[in-house]
Amino acid sequence: xxxxxxxxxxxxxxxxxxxxxxxxxxxxxxxxxxxxxxxxxxxxxxxxxxxxxxxxxxxxxxxxxxxxxxxxxxxxxxxxxxxxxxxxxxxxxxxxxxxxxxxxxxxxxxxxxxxxxxxxxxxxxxxxxxxxxxxxxxxxxxxxxxxxxxxxxxxxxxxxxxxxxxxxxxxxxxxxxxxxxxxxxxxxxxxxxxxxxxxxxxxxxxxxxxxxxxxxxxxxxxxxxxxxxxxxxxxxxxxxxxxxxxxxxxxxxxxxxxxxxxxxxxxxxxxxxxxxxxxxxxxxxxxxxxxxxxxxxxxxxxxxxxxxxxxxxxxxxxxxxxxxxxxxxxxxxxxxxxxx
Amino acid sequence: xxxxxxxxxxxxxxxxxxxxxxxxxxxxxxxxxxxxxxxxxxxxxxxxxxxxxxxxxxxxxxxxxxxxxxxxxxxxxxxxxxxxxxxxxxxxxxxxxxxxxxxxx
Numbered sequence: 546x547x548x549x550x551x552x553x554x555x556x557x558x559x560x561x562x563x564x565x566x567x568x569x570x571x572x573x574x575x576x577x578x579x580x581x582x583x584x585x586x587x588x589x590x591x592x593x594x595x596x597x598x599x600x601x602x603x604x605x606x607x608x609x610x611x612x613x614x615x616x617x618x619x620x621x622x623x624x625x626x627x628x629x630x631x632x633x634x635x636x637x638x639x640x641x642x643x644x645x646x647x648x649x650x651x652x653x654x655x656x657x658x659x660x661x662x663x664x665x666x667x668x669x670x671x672x673x674x675x676x677x678x679x680x681x682x683x684x685x686x687x688x689x690x691x692x693x694x695x696x697x698x699x700x701x702x703x704x705x706x707x708x709x710x711x712x713x714x715x716x717x718x719x720x721x722x723x724x725x726x727x728x729x730x731x732x733x734x735x736x737x738x739x740x741x742x743x744x745x746x747x748x749x750x751x752x753x754x755x756x757x758x759x760x761x762x763x764x765x766x767x768x769x770x771x772x773x774x775x776x777x778x779x780x781x782x783x784x785x786x787x788x789x790x791x792x793x794x795x796x797x798x799x800x801x802x803x804x805x806x807x808x809x810x811x812x813x814x815x816x817x818x819x820x821x822x823x824x825x826x827x828x829x830x831x832x833x834x835x836x837x838x839x840x841x842x843x844x845x846x847x848x849x850x851x852x853x854x855x856x857x858x859x860x861x862x863x864x865x866x867x868x869x870x871x872x873x874x875x876x877x878x879x880x881x882x883x884x885x
Numbered sequence: 886x887x888x889x890x891x892x893x894x895x896x897x898x899x900x901x902x903x904x905x906x907x908x909x910x911x912x913x914x915x916x917x918x919x920x921x922x923x924x925x926x927x928x929x930x931x932x933x934x935x936x937x938x939x940x941x942x943x944x945x946x947x948x949x950x951x952x953x954x955x956x957x958x959x960x961x962x963x964x965x966x967x968x969x970x971x972x973x974x975x976x977x978x979x980x981x982x983x984x985x986x987x988x989x990x
Contacts, residue, residue: 591970594912594969594970595912595928595969596912596913596914596928596966596967596969598927598928598944598945598946598947598948599928599930599944599948601948602944602948811930811931811942811951812931823909823931823932823933824930824931824942
């Protein structure tokens with residue numbers, strides 16, 4: 546695993562503090578969406594299908610920072626939309642880094658090289674570019690519905706690495722993904738020099754154009770166990786090893802929908818990053834008034850039955866690490882040995 | 886299936902609350918007809934029925950908002966805008982790509 550010690554420490558001390566305070570529900574990663582605009586229209590994405598006046602809208606930096614303070618999570622992920630299209634992205638990232646938040650800027654990297662050459666960002670241990678890469682050239686370009694984007698992303702990765710930035714990849718996998726090709730992809734990304742990779746099965750957004758290729762639970766287990774069995778020594782994953790074991794079917798978890806709360810121009814999204822069942826006016830209202838018992842597998846909610854996405858389950862895995870000696874030991878062993 | 890263009894007829898089998906639920910799920914602009922005879926066109930992004938005075942929240946066409954309108958002030962909702970989630974763009978892209986590979990226009 547590849548998360549730097551300082552970041553591990555920040556997350557560990559935060560989680561332990563929450564436990565000592567007896568806080569049953571706490572956020573781990575804030576999903577901050579300053580805009581919904583994107584320069585791609587990926588088949589599996591259900592985030593960008595809005596009328597023009599909504600797509601033109603942006604959160605102000607002040608609103609973003611206020612949400613960050615309100616939420617208190619140690620990690621802030623900036624997806625979207627495409628965050629590099631957000632006019633105040635430099636100002637926002639600077640302010641988050643000053644607050645010592647670990648920022649994952651999730652980008653398709655189309656604009657990355659240009660922004661880096663313009664000196665928009667400064668390298669920091671708190672800032673990571675998390676590049677959307679759904680596989681090797683053919684698979685990635687197919688997933689994002691445009692040829693040439695894989696090459697563009699590789700160009701952005703190289704530029705960021707050369708300039709001393711932290712770079713990870715994030716890959717969403719759908720039905721039909723070839724585990725052997727994905728293993729080649731892991732080799733390729735490690736060869737490029739990224740710090741680590743993040744994986745997740747896709748979620749069946751009701752608004753996504755491609756509804757046929759979302760993974761069901763048993764298929765997810767098959768795909769991830771084939772893909773991650775006998776992991777190569779040089780592979781590095783920038784996520785909880787227990788979450789990867791969950792994807793492989795080695796662990797059974799329940800969803801933690803409040804683990805990655807989402808804030809965007811509409812407010813605090815209920816109940817999670819994926820489902821959009823309404824909005825709360827404040828983080829407190831989200832946590833206190835959302836009927837959490839309606840979500841997760843045990844609830845019987847149909848929309849949750851096949852979901853194994855990181856935003857619901859990685860927080861569960863991290864919580865397990867700090868809830869029992871076994872969880873802690875298993876995490877340490879997998880981290881040190883690289884075995885899943 | 887899309888609700889684009891739908892003008893609901895409220896009655897015994899279709900309540901205002903149901904229409905608002907459909908409008909909330911619709912990824913396009915709608916026209917909210919108020920009880921006082923005025924109209925507002927825009928995007929409904931939120932609705933809450935679990936409170937004492939149920940309400941919707943929306944941005945209007947120029948993007949101003951959010952505005953909050955209580956259910957009690959709404960007469961009906963017309964699905965007047967384009968459904969931005971309709972269509973099968975992924976399939977269309979695959980077909981276009983295949984044609985390009987084969988060199989056919």
